[in-house]
Amino acid sequence: MTAESFEKEMNRGFVQLLVLLLLERDMYGYELARELGERGYLLEENTLYPLLRRLEGKDILASRWDVTENKPRKYYGITPAGKDVRAELLRIWREQAALLESLLGGIDHD
Amino acid sequence: MTKNLENYLNQVATYLVGDREDIIMEIRGHILEKAAGPEGEATPEAIDRVIEELGDPQSLASNYSEGKDIILPHFRNLMFLYTGILFAIHLGATAVAAVTGGGVAVFPLIFVPELGSIWETLFFLPFAFIFDFGLVSLVLFAVSQSKGGLKLPIPTVDSDQDRPSPWVLLYMGLGLAAVAAAWQYAGDWYQAGNVTIIMPTQGFLTIALVLLGVAVWFYFLKVLSRSTFMRRLLAVLGSVASLAALIITNAHLAPGTRLVEGVDPEHARLNEMGFQALLVLIAVLITIDLVKHVIRLFAVMGTRRARVEFAPADSSDWSATILRLALYMGLMVGAGVFIHHVPWLFALVALGGLAWLVSWHSKRFGFRCGKCSQEFEISFLADLISPHGFTKEPGGGLVGWHLLRCPHCRKWSRATVVKKLTKPEI
Numbered sequence: 252m253t254a255e256s257f258e259k260e261m262n263r264g265f266v267q268l269l270v271l272l273l274l275e276r277d278m279y280g281y282e283l284a285r286e287l288g289e290r291g292y293l294l295e296e297n298t299l300y301p302l303l304r305r306l307e308g309k310d311i312l313a314s315r316w317d318v319t320e321n322k323p324r325k326y327y328g329i330t331p332a333g334k335d336v337r338a339e340l341l342r343i344w345r346e347q348a349a350l351l352e353s354l355l356g357g358i359d360h361d
Numbered sequence: 362m363t364k365n366l367e368n369y370l371n372q373v374a375t376y377l378v379g380d381r382e383d384i385i386m387e388i389r390g391h392i393l394e395k396a397a398g399p400e401g402e403a404t405p406e407a408i409d410r411v412i413e414e415l416g417d418p419q420s421l422a423s424n425y426s427e428g429k430d431i432i433l434p435h436f437r438n439l440m441f442l443y444t445g446i447l448f449a450i451h452l453g454a455t456a457v458a459a460v461t462g463g464g465v466a467v468f469p470l471i472f473v474p475e476l477g478s479i480w481e482t483l484f485f486l487p488f489a490f491i492f493d494f495g496l497v498s499l500v501l502f503a504v505s506q507s508k509g510g511l512k513l514p515i516p517t518v519d520s521d522q523d524r525p526s527p528w529v530l531l532y533m534g535l536g537l538a539a540v541a542a543a544w545q546y547a548g549d550w551y552q553a554g555n556v557t558i559i560m561p562t563q564g565f566l567t568i569a570l571v572l573l574g575v576a577v578w579f580y581f582l583k584v585l586s587r588s589t590f591m592r593r594l595l596a597v598l599g600s601v602a603s604l605a606a607l608i609i610t611n612a613h614l615a616p617g618t619r620l621v622e623g624v625d626p627e628h629a630r631l632n633e634m635g636f637q638a639l640l641v642l643i644a645v646l647i648t649i650d651l652v653k654h655v656i657r658l659f660a661v662m663g664t665r666r667a668r669v670e671f672a673p674a675d676s677s678d679w680s681a682t683i684l685r686l687a688l689y690m691g692l693m694v695g696a697g698v699f700i701h702h703v704p705w706l707f708a709l710v711a712l713g714g715l716a717w718l719v720s721w722h723s724k725r726f727g728f729r730c731g732k733c734s735q736e737f738e739i740s741f742l743a744d745l746i747s748p749h750g751f752t753k754e755p756g757g758g759l760v761g762w763h764l765l766r767c768p769h770c771r772k773w774s775r776a777t778v779v780k781k782l783t784k785p786e787i
Contacts (some may be wrong), residue, residue, distance in 0.1 A: 281394050297415050301424035325387050
């Protein structure tokens, strides 16, 4: 397995958490990708859009089309069920981060 | 709108599952908005650039299908197992159809039409296989799509017939000889007091001889095989060959050989019915055996053979080798005295004995490369045809060698004999 595929594996859950945190207010896909890019995290669109669909399919996100302008946009927002999932994911992430820190504490870094 | 954009979206749509219109609309919006950038106008060049960033249409569409498998990946083995079982039954039904001359139907899974010739049978079987594979796929598709998490049955059978014995081979050989001997009395009948003894017809004996011949041949190959997988594969192939032999032999029986000679028409009809019933019974029994062999084969597929350890050969290995050589020499002398006037039988005994000897040797011993000192196993064939001899060890004792190419260093050398410590079984 290459470093790139390891990164992809690790990012799976992390990206979901990022999306759930950002969608506290409704955003459309391109806006979400741009927001993440501005914060220094480059997320490929061919990963982002399918992810939004999957989360919507699980009722974690809700969507609506905005066709008031000449550019139709699909806005996504987090649902109450999504907020519960986000809280759970954050708890897991904090526990994992704490475990990692405790493990790395004894290792002499290069 | 550029032509490239429409082409790209069409290609993505081809591979999409689910709400295609909605997904395509969203991707289109994304491409146009990103291509427009801060300037607010999407040029064809900018659109092409965004399309390039999105990547291969099939790959993009496949990201939307994640978790939407047509058939769940963990059903793969079951798919082949179920297809194997169903096709085995189809094969058996084909044999029954061939020997009765009519069609066979076991509603709703098995159907074999009336097959006029061997060629029709041969052409029918691929269709049967595709039907079986399709039917199993359909069932697994339905189960994969069901939300209830249905559990599928996994058939199992005992596997105590894995270790073939040379003694069984001998008994089978004697049975074959008995049937061959009965041949000359085929269809005769004798009156012994009040009891009438009717010998089987020549047609029946022909089929018995062919089926026994196939069984002996495959059992012999099983005796020579080293791995459980190979033995189980041979068991499957043996049953398939038996069914094929039954179909072909039945189709080529000489006219009049199926009946007992001299019986009246009414009895001849009963005789034919009895003959067919017997062949149907044989076909059913072979099919049951085939299904069991298929299940056994799938139980060991994908497993690996245990790692084999080696040690220097000692005096017990020499004794065992000399004993077997002496037995073989005794067999040859006996064959020379008693059956020298039947050359084909003499050759059969000589070759069978040699195969037994070499098979035993290749199972019991490995070899140590003369160049890199790595140890390795060799096949029955390599053991049979590689030049070999003896040489003196530095300590003064004798050691056997074979001229072999080492699988590790790829060099030819006189590889010395070592014995295997663990059995090469799964």
